[in-house]
Amino acid sequence: MIFATEIVLVILCAVLILVILLQSGRSAGLSGVIAGGSNQVTNRRAKGLDPFLGKVTVVLAILLFLLTLTIAFLFHHLQ
Template identity: 40%
Template sequence: MDLFLKIILLIVSVVLTGSILLQSGNSAGLSGSIGGGAEQLFGKKKSQGYEAILSKISTAAAIVFILCSLVLVAFE
């Protein structure tokens, strides 16, 4: 059981890292907040497409990662 959870934790950590690195970053700075706000208000919706899928994957992977970590710590 211990080995199985460690393997799952390894796989989930790789998936979590990859899904976070593939997501596009938020615009930073003053110009990004002005331009990004207008783009978000009038422009592309981030709730569709691959960014939504990556967001759901990273959320699910983070939940599984935390649960596996807690179970491993509780049973050690």
């Protein structure tokens, strides 16, 4: 039981890392450093996949936390 949940945890970690790497940065690279973050001044909304990837990141992080607690609970009570 613990082994199966650990495998799911590893897969969930890999998916979470992939989703985080797919997101675009807040400063838009070097131009954000030079311009001083002009995107924050104009109050533009994020377009494309960024809002979706942000929500997926939150859901995956919550699932990762709950699965880690489940593994700790099972490990403590099965030994």
